[in-house]
Amino acid sequence: MAAANSLLRTERTRLWQDGIFTAVGWSAGLLGFLLPISIVMFLFYRGAAAITWDLLWQSPRGFPLGSSGGIRPAIEGSLALVVIGLAVSLPLAVGGAIYLTEYSASDRLRRTASFCAECLAGVPAIIYGLFGYSFLVVFWGMRTSLLAGGITLGLVMLPIILIGAYEALRAVDTKYREAALALGVSRLYAFRKNVWSKGRAGIMTAVVLAAGHAFGSAAPVLLTATVVIARSGLDLSSPVMTLPSHLYYLVSEASPLDQAYATALILVALLLTANFSVMLITSRQEGRSIR
Amino acid sequence: MTVFSAGGNLFARSSSARSPFAGWEKSFEETLARLAFLVLLVAGFAGLLLALVMVAREAYPALVAPSGLWGLLVADPWEPLSQPARLGVRHAWLSTLAVTSIALAVAAPLGFGIGIFITEIAPSAIKKMLQPCLELLAGIPSVVYGFFGYVTLVPWFESTFEMATGESLLAAGLILAVMVLPFVASTSAEALSAVPFDVKEAALALGVNRCCMTLRVLVRHAAPGMFAALALGLARALGETLAVLMLAGNSLAVPASLLDRGQPITALIITELGEAGIGSPKQQALFAAALVLMVVIVSVNSVIGWLKRRMLHGRG
Numbered sequence: 001m002a003a004a005n006s007l008l009r010t011e012r013t014r015l016w017q018d019g020i021f022t023a024v025g026w027s028a029g030l031l032g033f034l035l036p037i038s039i040v041m042f043l044f045y046r047g048a049a050a051i052t053w054d055l056l057w058q059s060p061r062g063f064p065l066g067s068s069g070g071i072r073p074a075i076e077g078s079l080a081l082v083v084i085g086l087a088v089s090l091p092l093a094v095g096g097a098i099y100l101t102e103y104s105a106s107d108r109l110r111r112t113a114s115f116c117a118e119c120l121a122g123v124p125a126i127i128y129g130l131f132g133y134s135f136l137v138v139f140w141g142m143r144t145s146l147l148a149g150g151i152t153l154g155l156v157m158l159p160i161i162l163i164g165a166y167e168a169l170r171a172v173d174t175k176y177r178e179a180a181l182a183l184g185v186s187r188l189y190a191f192r193k194n195v196w197s198k199g200r201a202g203i204m205t206a207v208v209l210a211a212g213h214a215f216g217s218a219a220p221v222l223l224t225a226t227v228v229i230a231r232s233g234l235d236l237s238s239p240v241m242t243l244p245s246h247l248y249y250l251v252s253e254a255s256p257l258d259q260a261y262a263t264a265l266i267l268v269a270l271l272l273t274a275n276f277s278v279m280l281i282t283s284r285q286e287g288r289s290i291r
Numbered sequence: 292m293t294v295f296s297a298g299g300n301l302f303a304r305s306s307s308a309r310s311p312f313a314g315w316e317k318s319f320e321e322t323l324a325r326l327a328f329l330v331l332l333v334a335g336f337a338g339l340l341l342a343l344v345m346v347a348r349e350a351y352p353a354l355v356a357p358s359g360l361w362g363l364l365v366a367d368p369w370e371p372l373s374q375p376a377r378l379g380v381r382h383a384w385l386s387t388l389a390v391t392s393i394a395l396a397v398a399a400p401l402g403f404g405i406g407i408f409i410t411e412i413a414p415s416a417i418k419k420m421l422q423p424c425l426e427l428l429a430g431i432p433s434v435v436y437g438f439f440g441y442v443t444l445v446p447w448f449e450s451t452f453e454m455a456t457g458e459s460l461l462a463a464g465l466i467l468a469v470m471v472l473p474f475v476a477s478t479s480a481e482a483l484s485a486v487p488f489d490v491k492e493a494a495l496a497l498g499v500n501r502c503c504m505t506l507r508v509l510v511r512h513a514a515p516g517m518f519a520a521l522a523l524g525l526a527r528a529l530g531e532t533l534a535v536l537m538l539a540g541n542s543l544a545v546p547a548s549l550l551d552r553g554q555p556i557t558a559l560i561i562t563e564l565g566e567a568g569i570g571s572p573k574q575q576a577l578f579a580a581a582l583v584l585m586v587v588i589v590s591v592n593s594v595i596g597w598l599k600r601r602m603l604h605g606r607g
Contacts, residue, residue: 014500021502025412028404032421032476035469036428039439046442092338095331103325113332115596120339122592124530126557127585130564130578131342134349138569155342158335186317188324216432219532222561244434244533251441251537261442264435271430279423 040268047265050258056266064255065229066246071263073230077146077240081225082215084150084236086207089158094203097165102177102191114166121159128155129220137224147236149225156220157210164206165199172198201282208278212271218244243267346582353378353572353579363579369543371563371573378576382545386460386553387584389546390535391528393464394471398524401468402475403517409476410483411505422477429473437537440466445538452550458540461549466534471524478523482516483509485602519598526591529584532557556584 058070100110132152142148172195180190226245232238243263250260354360358367358379367379405425409418440462448457486509494504510517540552541562554562560577567574 014503017502018500021500021505022412024404025408028401029408029413029417029421031401032405032408032428032472033424035472036424036431039431040427042439042443043435089335092331092335095328096335099325099328099332103328113336115593116336118596119589119592122526122530122588122595123343123585124532124557124588126530126532126560127346127581128342130349130560130581131345133564134578135342135345155339158339162335186321186324188320212430216430216434218432218434219557219561223564244432247434247438248533248537251438257442260438264438268431268435271432272427275426275430 040272043261043265043268046257047261047263050262051265055259055262059231060229060241060246060259062255064253066250066253066259067255068259071241071243071246071259071266074241074243074246074263075266076234077226077230078215078242078244080146080234080240081149081153081221081242082211084146085153085157085214086211088151088154089161089210090207093158093161094165096162097169097203098191100166101169101172102187102195114163117159117162117166121163124219125156125217126219126223128152129223131155132220132224142237144225144227144239145237146225146234146240149221149240149242152220152224153214153217156217157214160210160213161203161206164209165203168202168206169195169199171202205278205282208274212274215274216244216267216271218242218248221245222248243270343585346578346585349575350578350582351575353575354582356572356575360579360583363576364583368545369559371567376572378572380556380559380576380580382543383554383556383559383580384583386539386546387529387555387557389460389549389553390464390467390539390555391525393461393549394467394528395521395524397465397468398472398475399521402472402520402524403479405472405476406479406483406517406520407505407510409480411501411509425473425477428469429477433470433531433533434537436466436470437534440534440538454550456540456552458538458552459550460539460546460553463535463538463553463555464549466538467528467531470531470534471527474527475520475524478520479513479517482513482520482602485516486512515598516602519595519602522591522595522598526588526595529588529591530557532561536561556580 055070056075057072059073060066060071061069096113100113104110129152132148132155136142136148136151137144176194176198177190180194181187185193221242222245225240226242227239228241228249230239230241234240244267247260247263247267250257250263353363356362358377362377363379364384365379365381367377367381369379369382370377405421409421413421444462444465445457448454448459448462490508490512491504494508495501499507535555536558539555539558541554541558542552543554544551546553560581563573564577567577
């Protein structure tokens with residue numbers, strides 16, 4: 001009888017335990033949902049009203065600066081920086097990844113390179129910003145400019161794209177390479193016709209991810225490329241405005257927050273659109289390549 | 292298509308078949324391509340290493356100065372205007388330590404909880420929805436987090452704790468926790484789902500419930516991976532700049548409590564670098580502080596790499 005009772009008791013505690021476990025798990029999961037959604041909704045709720053045609057199409061005005069007018073130069077500057085950064089990093093990163101997966105025979109090189117790339121990707125962007133400041137801006141005399149900022153962002157993106165491209169190409173089944181090579185074609189031809197079309201989607205995802213990261217990062221560009229207001233148009237040797245740095249300046253100048261909300265919303269919306277569209281494209285391509 | 296036409300008629304094929312894939316053109320093209328890709332790889336790594344070396348070079352004079360590393364990190368206060376200038380970053384790394392500890396203390400239980408939820412509890416439809424949500428959280432830029440904290444947490448702190456300004460280490464730490472949460476969550480989920488199924492089955496066959504199985508068997512098995520998740524969060528939090536710059540309050544005082552204002556190393560660098568003369572001791576001290584931060588982060592990352600490899604190759 002006593003044994004049966006204790007068994008019953010343990011059974012009950014076990015049910016309790018499991019119930020609590022499940023409840024705690026669900027609430028953690030719920031938090032994972034609510035946090036990002038509420039942040040985005042909050043920005044949308046406060047910022048959507050301030051987004052007008054003028055905001056997207058004009059330069060900042062008013063006092064403190066940016067309290068009226070628009071943020072067009074910031075959008076242009078951000079895009080230009082990322083484009084230059086991609087021009088620097090894309091060939092180096094994708095080319096390097098191709099060497100590692102298609103040409104290198106040494107497993108040790110592959111392991112060392114991917115380990116180093118992972119470490120370098122973990123180095124915070126501000127360190128690359130310091131390099132850009134001391135080497136490009138000061139030592140090479142580029143001064144605070146679009147070019148210096150673009151190269152710095154290129155360095156920030158390089159290891160991220162390298163890892164992404166390496167993983168994407170490595171995930172392509174070896175049988176495609178073997179089949180092509182068995183026909184006697186060169187490695188380059190096999191890569192171009194077979195491996196590339198399989199690994200393309202993964203590489204693109206990595207590129208968009210890295211570009212989004214660079215687009216939103218303010219620390220390196222604050223040190224190398226940005227000013228509070230850029231009056232001239234885009235020019236490689238003159239400074240630019242960017243969305244993240246503009247948001248930072250707006251907050252630190254304690255200007256009215258309407259413009260800041262709108263800037264933050266536009267920044268997040270652009271990043272979300274880029275990520276979402278690449279997700280759509282790749283999921284479509286993956287769906288096709290499986291069949 | 293050309294591949295097939297080249298090999299299509301085996302009997303017609305002679306040694307001089309004009310396929311673009313044979314003969315000296317092939318080997319020439321092959322060598323050229325191999326060389327070009329190798330050059331790209333080497334150039335990429337060379338550029339990155341150059342960046343790190345240049346930072347170290349700028350930092351070097353501050354490290355060999357009479358006050359040295361000890362003065363920089365422990366002994367001196369940050370008084371660049373005194374005569375002679377005293378350039379210690381004690382307040383900064385203490386602030387970094389404070390915000391990072393808060394961030395990890397908050398993000399670790401939540402992140403592990405989400406990891407367990409994803410691998411053990413969530414139905415697959417919800418799992419599929421949660422993944423993009425975490426990616427979204429990881430994709431929001433630092434400056435937006437800083438702004439978000441500035442308009443939500445800071446006023447809330449001011450009204451709740453009746454502080455003169457809500458900018459504080461606690462505010463920065465809490466926002467930082469949200470920022471590292473997705474990394475901790477997804478890496479620990481990865482670690483938990485890498486535990487072999489037979490371990491799980493063996494536990495369940497003993498008649499224990501899911502709670503016991505997860506907490507006492509799964510988590511123990513995935514411990515190195517979950518530690519790696521925490522280390523990843525740490526590395527992220529240490530290098531985070533804009534959010535802590537906007538929320539920690541930028542005060543040069545050595546913080547005494549979590550509600551004090553402070554100035555993490557990254558914030559110190561951004562704030563002071565513009566006013567530091569080129570090649571001045573102040574600039575060198577800032578670079579030295581950055582170098583110390585970088586060395587810490589790279590070592591944390593190496594530990595992660597080592598743990599990951601152990602996780603992958605340790606069993607099987």
